[in-house]
Amino acid sequence: MRLEIIIASFISDLKTFVRSKGTLFWTLLFPVMLILIFGAIFSGMDETEIEIQVLDLDNSQFSYQLLDVFNETGLIEVIKAEISTEDKVLSYIQDNDLKRFLVIPHGYGETLIPPVDPNASVNLTFYYDQSEQNSNQIIRNVISNVIQSMNMGFAGGSNVIGIDDVKTISGDFGFIDFFLPGMIGFTIMQTCIYGSLERNTKFRKDGILRKLLTTPITRSEWIFSKMLFQLFLSFLSAILIIIIGILIFGLNINITFLMIVIVIATSFLFTGMGMVIGRFVKDEESASMAGGAVTFPMMFLAGTFFELEMMPEFLQTFARILPLYYVNEGLRNAMIYLKTEDAIYHSLIVLIFAAVFFIGGILLTKWRED
Amino acid sequence: MDEKNVKCPQCGKIITCTGNPGEIVNVTCPSCNTLGKVTFDRVISIENAAIEVHNLRKEYGDLIAVNNISFAVRKGEVFAFLGPNGAGKTTTVEMIESIRETTNGEIKIFDKVIKTSFDEVKELIGILPQEFHSFERLTVRETLEFFSKLFKRRANIDDILTGMDLEDQKDKLYMNLSGGLKQRVGVAIALVNNPEIVFLDEPTTGLDPKARREVWEFIANLRNQGKTVFLTTHYMEEAEYLADHIAIIHKGNIIAEGTLDELINKYGQGTILHVRNCKDRNASNILKENDFDVSISGDSDLAIKIDNKERVLEILSLLRHECIEYDSIDIRRSNLEEVFLHLTGARLSEEI
Ligand SMILES: Nc1ncnc2c1ncn2[C@@H]1O[C@H](COP(=O)(O)OP(=O)(O)OP(=O)(O)O)[C@@H](O)[C@H]1O
Ligand SMILES: [Mg+2]
Numbered sequence: 001m002r003l004e005i006i007i008a009s010f011i012s013d014l015k016t017f018v019r020s021k022g023t024l025f026w027t028l029l030f031p032v033m034l035i036l037i038f039g040a041i042f043s044g045m046d047e048t049e050i051e052i053q054v055l056d057l058d059n060s061q062f063s064y065q066l067l068d069v070f071n072e073t074g075l076i077e078v079i080k081a082e083i084s085t086e087d088k089v090l091s092y093i094q095d096n097d098l099k100r101f102l103v104i105p106h107g108y109g110e111t112l113i114p115p116v117d118p119n120a121s122v123n124l125t126f127y128y129d130q131s132e133q134n135s136n137q138i139i140r141n142v143i144s145n146v147i148q149s150m151n152m153g154f155a156g157g158s159n160v161i162g163i164d165d166v167k168t169i170s171g172d173f174g175f176i177d178f179f180l181p182g183m184i185g186f187t188i189m190q191t192c193i194y195g196s197l198e199r200n201t202k203f204r205k206d207g208i209l210r211k212l213l214t215t216p217i218t219r220s221e222w223i224f225s226k227m228l229f230q231l232f233l234s235f236l237s238a239i240l241i242i243i244i245g246i247l248i249f250g251l252n253i254n255i256t257f258l259m260i261v262i263v264i265a266t267s268f269l270f271t272g273m274g275m276v277i278g279r280f281v282k283d284e285e286s287a288s289m290a291g292g293a294v295t296f297p298m299m300f301l302a303g304t305f306f307e308l309e310m311m312p313e314f315l316q317t318f319a320r321i322l323p324l325y326y327v328n329e330g331l332r333n334a335m336i337y338l339k340t341e342d343a344i345y346h347s348l349i350v351l352i353f354a355a356v357f358f359i360g361g362i363l364l365t366k367w368r369e370d
Numbered sequence: 371m372d373e374k375n376v377k378c379p380q381c382g383k384i385i386t387c388t389g390n391p392g393e394i395v396n397v398t399c400p401s402c403n404t405l406g407k408v409t410f411d412r413v414i415s416i417e418n419a420a421i422e423v424h425n426l427r428k429e430y431g432d433l434i435a436v437n438n439i440s441f442a443v444r445k446g447e448v449f450a451f452l453g454p455n456g457a458g459k460t461t462t463v464e465m466i467e468s469i470r471e472t473t474n475g476e477i478k479i480f481d482k483v484i485k486t487s488f489d490e491v492k493e494l495i496g497i498l499p500q501e502f503h504s505f506e507r508l509t510v511r512e513t514l515e516f517f518s519k520l521f522k523r524r525a526n527i528d529d530i531l532t533g534m535d536l537e538d539q540k541d542k543l544y545m546n547l548s549g550g551l552k553q554r555v556g557v558a559i560a561l562v563n564n565p566e567i568v569f570l571d572e573p574t575t576g577l578d579p580k581a582r583r584e585v586w587e588f589i590a591n592l593r594n595q596g597k598t599v600f601l602t603t604h605y606m607e608e609a610e611y612l613a614d615h616i617a618i619i620h621k622g623n624i625i626a627e628g629t630l631d632e633l634i635n636k637y638g639q640g641t642i643l644h645v646r647n648c649k650d651r652n653a654s655n656i657l658k659e660n661d662f663d664v665s666i667s668g669d670s671d672l673a674i675k676i677d678n679k680e681r682v683l684e685i686l687s688l689l690r691h692e693c694i695e696y697d698s699i700d701i702r703r704s705n706l707e708e709v710f711l712h713l714t715g716a717r718l719s720e721e722i
Contacts, residue, residue: 008519012508019507019543207499210469211559214497215520216489369470 001221009225010232017233026194027237031187032244035180038305039249042175050135054102055081055089060109066150067104075142093127093168100136101127101168102143111160112150118158125164140165173336180245180253181331182304185324187237188263189270189298192230193291196274199226200365201287210369219367227271234267242335251336258334258343262350266327269354273323275361298324323353372410372425374438380404419478420445420567420598421466426475428461428622435461437622438475443600443615445566448593450613451602452706458622459602460500463571466600467497479567493523496560500571500602503552506545510536510555513544518562525564534558534588550581557588567598574608586611606706618710625713630706637712638704643685645672647697656692657685676701 017023052070056063070076083092086103093101103125111122126143128136140163147161154160203209212222245251277294281287299305301315302324308316319325330346333339375386378399389395389410397408416422421443428436436458443449451459464470466477468488477484479491504513514527531537534554539547544555553573560568570589574582582605589612592599603609609616610630617627626633634640645653648670657664662685663675676682682701689696 004519008516012505012512012516015512016505016507206503207501208504210464210467210499211497211502211517212520213469214467214492214495215517215563216492216522217520369464 001218001224005217005221006225006228009222010229013226013229014232017229023191027187027191027233028240031183031237031241035176035183035241035244036248038179039176042179050075050100050139051077051079052100052102052139053079053081053096053098054104055083055086056104057086057106058104058108062109062112063104066108066146069146069150070142073142073146076139089127090168098127098168099129100139103127108161112154114154116155116158116160118155118160120160121162122160123162123164125166127166127168129168176245176249177251177336178307178332179305180241180249180251181335182328184238184241184263185266185302185327185331186299186304187241188234188266189295189324189327191233191237192267192270193274193277193295194288195226195230195233196271196361197278197281197287197291198284200275200278201281201284205283209367213368223362227268230267230271231264234263238263254335254338256334256338256343258340258347259331262327262330262334262343262347265347265350265354268358269323269327269350270357272354272357272359272361275365276357279361279364279366298322301325303328323350323357326350326353372438372440374408374410375434376406376408378402378404379406416442416444418445419443420480421449421600422476422478422481423462423466424476424478426462426465426477427473428458428465428470429473434622436465439619439622439624441617441624441627443567443598445598446593446596447614448589448599448601448612450609450616451600451619452604452606452609452613452616452710453602453619454604457604457619459604459619460571462619463569463600463602464499467495467569469499493521493563494566495569496563496565496567497569498553498556498560498571498573500575502556504544504555504559507543509541509543510547510558511540513555514558514562517559521563523563525562527562530558530561533591534561548581550577550584553577553581553585554588557585561592565597567600568592569600571602572604573601574603574605582608606710610706616706618706618713620710620714626709633706633709634704637709639675639708639712641676641701641703643674643676643682643699643701645674645689645696645699648672648694649696650692650694653689653692653694656688656694660684660688 017027054067056067067078070078081092081101083089089101089103092098105122105124108122108124111117111120124143124147126140128140143163147163150161151157151159199209242253242255245253273294274291277290278287281290301311301319302322303319304324308319308325311319326346326349330343330350333343333346372390373386373388375384376397377384378401381399381402381404383399383401385397385399387395387397387408389408394407394409397406398404399406419442423442424440425438426436426440427434427438439462451462453459461470465472465475466479466484468484472485480494482491484491505516508516511527511531514530518524518527531540534557536551536554536558539551539555544552547555557568557570557573560570573589574585577585586608589599589601593612593614599612601608601612613630615627615629616633617624618633619625626637628636644667654664654666654672657672657674662681665673667673674685686699
């Protein structure tokens with residue numbers, strides 16, 4: 001294998017990719033858009049007013065007033081917590097799956113009895129779950145604003161009332177945690193199948209494959225260089241999606257060895273699948289139809305957008321023969337839920353699918369004309 | 371002994387017959403007893419041939435696309451493979467380029483049997499496949515650079531750009547070029563390894579006459595650089611203009627092969643002088659008395675066969691001397707079109 005040829009091919013692919021607005025859109029922008037849209041829809045769906053449980057240790061006129069102000073904003077609905085001491089707060093949050101929690105300390109009211117000492121300080125404690133960053137951001141802003149106006153009213157602007165932030169670890173994962181790995185699997189599937197189909201139908205029709213047969217490039221050099229570029233694209237979109245997940249949704253994503261294994265195997269899997277499809281279609285149009293016929297049902301049924309448990313039994317059984325299902329599950333377990341054993345199991349299945357489709361694809365591809 | 375399959379025109383049975391190259395064999399159909407003749411192509415053996423094809427055959431299921439053809443291409447010539455759509459041109463050229471499997475036969479390029487040694491030959495040939503489209507979003511220069519990297523043997527890319535007059539286009543994306551320019555880039559790609567033999571499969575199909583002429587100039591230039599060019603085309607003028615040797619292929623058979631002059635002399639009607647709208651009823655008799663081969667075409671046109679330039683003057687003075695009136699005179703030489711019509715007409719009755 002000659003490195004020079006592989007580099008030349010990779011650079012040509014890269015130039016073509018950067019110059020093709022359509023491909024750029026589908027590989028990079030489209031998944032990001034989907035994540036943002038679905039993220040926005042699902043993060044605000046169950047709550048118009050965001051609920052927050054409050055443990056009021058002060059029980060004074062002042063603390064009641066504070067809670068009233070919160071309620072009056074129309075953005076927050078205050079609910080009284082069913083515990084009475086602060087030492088059990090964390091386990092209470094955990095047990096009740098609370099996304100956020102506020103504690104008003106004992107002595108809050110006392111500090112605010114005039115004349116207020118401008119150097120005194122009393123801090124509320126705001127517990128919040130990182131995975132719900134969107135709604136918690138809103139709550140945090142509301143609380144800050146309320147406190148600021150309290151400080152103006154009671155202490156002439158001195159920061160007497162403050163907030164301590166405490167992150168809680170969420171036991172329950174949000175929709176975005178579920179959706180994001182699925183989006184990685186889906187995007188890799190799309191770019192690999194369509195990339196592979198283009199090479200096996202358009203390049204054949206345009207005589208590029210025939211031309212290459214008469215040049216000294218070998219079949220393995222050709223396949224290797226194309227695979228290298230597909231892997232590059234897979235990692236590029238995976239990284240982009242992960243960055244969106246961390247920056248916008250504050251997800252706790254782990255880049256693990258198994259995740260990398262799954263991304264690589266998935267790229268081989270769907271490139272191979274594209275080759276298999278390419279063997280049975282004649283022209284580009286039927287290729288893109290066949291591509292859609294394979295990717296579309298797989299996208300909906302393999303648990304990209306919603307969990308399998310939401311579907312009827314027979315569809316669930318069907319989903320379990322779809323390779324994308326194992327990709328999605330494997331990625332979730334490897335990068336979000338950190339269930340290593342499940343992740344190993346899923347990546348093994350993805351590896352087997354990859355081997356079958358990739359080798360099958362190479363064997364089925366008609367390299368020479370007959 | 372060569373082998374050839376022919377189809378009986380009466381009952382459609384496929385008959386296998388054998389004969390020596392150059393031989394014409396009488397065949398009787400075993401099922402309906404129709405008589406017919408089958409021609410076996412002469413093997414053209416040339417010292418230092420660039421390409422030698424012997425008994426090449428290709429079947430697609432029942433269809434015999436190429437029927438045991440043999441020919442040779444001399445080094446440094448433009449060899450045109452001329453034939454109508456579906457004649458078997460692409461099938462033949464792609465078997466020579468090792469892109470398609472052969473059903474039978476042997477192909478040598480520079481004395482190497484390509485079935486076993488095609489890899490050695492790759493560096494020496496450059497091809498333009500039929501209806502070739504290169505990578506859409508690479509510039510002309512990037513395209514040439516990419517293909518050039520595939521070879522050990524490399525031509526200077528600037529020289530190719532200059533030679534194909536593509537310097538002004540070199541930074542344009544391939545997808546934005548006109549059809550004529552795309553074909554020129556296709557030819558340029560075939561040159562990146564400075565090949566000895568260039569294969570061009572219908573390089574001007576679909577181009578307007580001006581763009582076609584431009585491509586012709588570049589192909590003529592290749593010959594001037596000493597390259598061998600294997601050209602397939604269904605344009606008679608293209609073969610007439612460019613080719614040193616022409617093989618006419620029809621339904622998978624080479625029905626004639628030679629230089630343009632050879633083909634016209636052998637199968638054409640030679641040169642004909644037409645006297646248009648000749649009023650004198652007696653004119654043709656007068657000419658015939660003077661040993662001219664005259665035929666009357668249409669109402670009052672005369673067609674006189676000319677085998678010698680001198681006789682043109684003779685005709686003119688005869689017409690003047692006899693005070694024969696006419697509208698105009700023109701002289702036409704036979705072309706490949708006529709050769710082809712003549713051959714395909716004749717051929718049909720020859721093969722059973
Ligand atoms: N892959 C194939 N499978 C079956 N039949 C084929 C195949 N390729 C060509 N043919 C048939 O073989 C015959 C010769 O085709 P070929 O493409 O060689 O002709 P051609 O002379 O190049 O014609 P054109 O001028 O249209 O390019 C045609 O009848 C064609 O339909
Ligand atoms: Mg053809």
